[in-house]
Amino acid sequence: MKIGIMGTGYVGLVHGAVLSSYGFPVTCMDVDAEKIDRLAAGISPIYEPDLDELLTGGIEAGTLSFTTSAEEVVQSSDVIFIAVGTPAMDDGSANLTYVHEVMHAIGKYANGYKVVVCKSTMPVGTNRSIANYLDGVLKTRNEPFRIDVASNPEFLRQGKAVSDSLSPSRIVIGTENEEAKRMLQTIYAGYMRQHVPFLYTNPETAEMIKYAANSFLGVKISFVNELALLSEKVGANIQDIATGMGLDDRISPHFLQAGPGYGGSCFPKDMQALVGVGQKNGEELYVVRAAVAANEKQKAKMVDKISGVLASNGSLRGKTIAVWGLSFKPETDDIRFAPSYDIISGLVARGAAVKAYCPQGMKQAERAWTDLSGAVAFCESEEDCARNADAIVLMTEWKQFKASGLDSIVKSMRGNVFFDLRNLFADHPRIRLLFDYYSVGSDERRLYSLEEA
Template sequence: MNIGIMGTGYVGLVHGAVLSSYGFNVTCMDVDEHKIKQLAAGISPIYEPGLEQLIQRGIESGTLSFTSNAQQVVQTSDVIFIAVGTPSKKDGSADLSYVRSVVQTISNHLNGYKVVVCKSTLPIGSSSRIAEQLNGALQASGASFRVDVASNPEFLRQGQAVSDALSPSRIVIGTNSDAAKQMLQRIYATQIERKVPVLYTNAETAEMVKYAANSFLAVKISFINELALLAEKVGANIDDIAEGMGLDSRISPHFLQAGPGYGGSCFPKDTEAVVDIGKRNGEDLLVVQAAIQANKKQKQKMITKIASRLSFNGKLRGRTVAVWGLSFKPDTDDIRDAPSRDIIQGLVDLGATVKVYCPQGMRQARRLWSELNGAIHYCDSEAESAANADAIVLMTEWAQFRNVDLAAIASNMRGNRAMFDLRNMFAMNTDVQQLFSYYGVGTYSEPKVYSLQEAK
């Protein structure tokens, strides 16, 4: 079977590389010529553990190739996956311009029966409209064949995308076509044999499953973050609260880690999009709206927390802050809608000098944060960023931060040597808390305050 992937972002690239490892002939297409040249050389443009090795094996075996020739992909593929981005517009609705472009491209080059599979996260009803557009164009041209369209949303966790694609938690297939269903069953035969749960439904339901899942997780994160703010004021410990809640099997401990707010390529845009879909259909999704507002509040609360301990008369001029971690989570270089962006902007606006270090996120930050880059300093290590700094803000829980010589780090800082641990990585580490004026999220404590003489 020949498979075409339209789009080589986090979803399309991972999906294509994994399918090629199962022996399918996969061609990934992108309009970015530079990216295609990189990929053809076996170089992944994104950081995702195990992905580059998978790409290289696919190229070596001859099952994976890359091209910017859309006509070639459409006409030689039996199944075509749409895997382009659907970012948010200013009003919160999904920007479908990339999807429309791909659909038009497919329509222009159809030469026989195909199954078109929507892997991108699309507003509910999109797959049916795509089917109408494609088959309407075919009918108008007098073609003797048709195409089937299915919704097959992805559930990949960045940082674990390869393992999730190889061993998914579930497979959702939305289509009313038996032929399309059978084609997707062939594609996912390995996972089905391994008893991965499969939900067969219509396209609208499949599309809504994706939004429902991401919105629920965003609600869960915002809920625990609001409780963390309350815990700080009443003398409770949010980590213990989360553990107590998570022991209830109806709740589970997953996504109950307090922090600076959710981010990434899915939760922010998908919550905004489903709220927009609700409004367009006469239903206000009040719970999801509250989660969005709580997430905005959480990021502002983190800025306030930092400023209240470091500021002079509400300003941070003369203060240097080291930010550790830019990506929205560890083991990925994705900085899209990462809370680090808003928090850094807030610190800069208050006059702070900000030095940043991230194991993988700085390349993307330099590329995407053009309006902020002139105000921050990129560093090559944790130690360089913290040298002569007044505070460390730990934004992302990269495992390597646990292995840093924090005593040496602290000795090269100044002032009260504050650590704002926005992921509670060191909330149980009393040795670390002796080195810094330590502030976690959702933990009540009276941090040690150093005198200026002690700090020298």
């Protein structure tokens, strides 16, 4: 069985590389010729742990290839995965431009029976509209074969995408066609042997599962972040609160870590898209909408928190702030909708000079954040970033930051304020002796003293 992957982003590239490691002949297609040339040479355009090894292994084994030709992929593949981006538009709805381009290419070049699998996150009803379109095209072409369409949403965590692909939490297949179901079962036979849970449902339900899962996690993050803001005012400790909540197995401790807000390519756009689907169908999703608003509030509150400590009049003019971490989470270079962008923008707007360091996110930030060009100085290390700074703002909880030499770092700074927006150092035995330390979700002045530390 030959597999085609349309799109070589975080989802398509990882999915294609993993399937090729199982021995399937996989061809990945992208319109970006330079990107394809680099991929063919084994050079990944994204950072994802273990991905480079998979790419090299697939290329050397001859099971993984790359092309810019949609015609080649469509005509040579039995199963075609649509894994292109569905970015948010200004109104929050999903932009299906790239999906439509792939859909039109499949209708134009199909030369026999195919199974088209929607891997990208798509609004409810997209799967069926693709199926209807392809049926119409084939009738117009007077073709004797058919094309079946299935929904197979991805549940990859960036930074753990390869491991999630190799050992998924579940496989959701939305189709009403037995042949499509059978072919996907053949592709995912290894997961069946791993006893990975499989859920078979209709396309609309499969599409909703993806939006529902991401939105629920986003709601959970916004909930704990609002509790963190309240905890700071009443003298409670959000980490202990989260631990107490998480011990209830109906709640679990996952996604109860307070911070500067959620980001990335999934939660923000998927939650906005789900709100839009609700409005389109006359059903307001108040909880999801409130979580989106709370996330925006959380980022603004972090700017206020930093400004409130460093400046009595709200102006940060003359202050230099070192930002550690730009990617929306560790172990990825993805800076899309990262809280770091909004917080840095807020600090710059108040007059601060910002220095930044991220183990993987700086290249993406330099390329994408053109409006901040000249306002942010990108550094070669966290030590370089902190030098002569008035304060450090830890934005992303990269493991290497935990191992930083804080004793020497504080000596190189002009000030000694440390804003730990991920509570990475909350239990550090000496952090409060070295720095004027601020975490998220606790009133340091009430909970700690230098004598206790």
